[in-house]
Amino acid sequence: MKIWRVRRERAPLSPMGVTGAGLSEAGLSGARLARIAPWLVVAALLAAALLAAMAGCTTPATREVQAIELVPGEPRDGWLGPGRDVYAFTLSAPARVALESETPASGWTLDPDATLYDDAGRVLARDWRSGEGENFRLMRALSAGRWYLEVSDGGGCTIMADDCEAHRRYSVILEIEPLTP
Secondary structure (H helix, E strand, O other): OOOOOOOOOOOOOOOOEHHHHHHHHHOOOOOHHHHHHHHHHHHHHHOOOHHHHHHHOOOOOHHHHOOEEOEEEEEEEOOOOOOOEEEEEOOOOOOEEEEEEOOOOOOEEOOEEEEEEOOOOOEEEEEEEOOOOOOOOEEEEEEEEEEEEEEEEEOOOOOOOOHHHOOEEEEEEEEEOOOOO
8 A cells, every 4th residue: 555645835924924825816916015014014003003992992091290399378279071180299297288269259159079089099079069159178187198179069059140151160278287196
């Protein structure tokens, strides 16, 4: 009994993993592929970036990057809109802290909501209406460290006139009183 062996010749693979015969059949020579390949890579990267952005995979800005530094006794102005305004302050020693919002007296009812976070991102306190009118007022004894206050639009702008968007201003005030042992 005779066994026949068939020897197969393989066409060399291109850098893209396609055989030379397949490239020829597709009408792509090595020189033409070299001109097209960089554009294919760019197009693939742009498509991947677009898909990641549409899927919400982009890295959000951290609180620290967004934060507006609060200075005791100096009001910081904000605008209630979509999203949140982020404020930060640092205590070098334990202290009693008061954070309060003020809204302009007008026919508009603004409803700023506040959330106080520690440096690790844990919620320490929330307030909606402990201040005058619809304003927040947070009073806490805090340890030394970095603290963040996020302010958002609590209930939208309740209007008594035409244009709610024009009257969404508010201010945040930080007061610090050192704790005595």
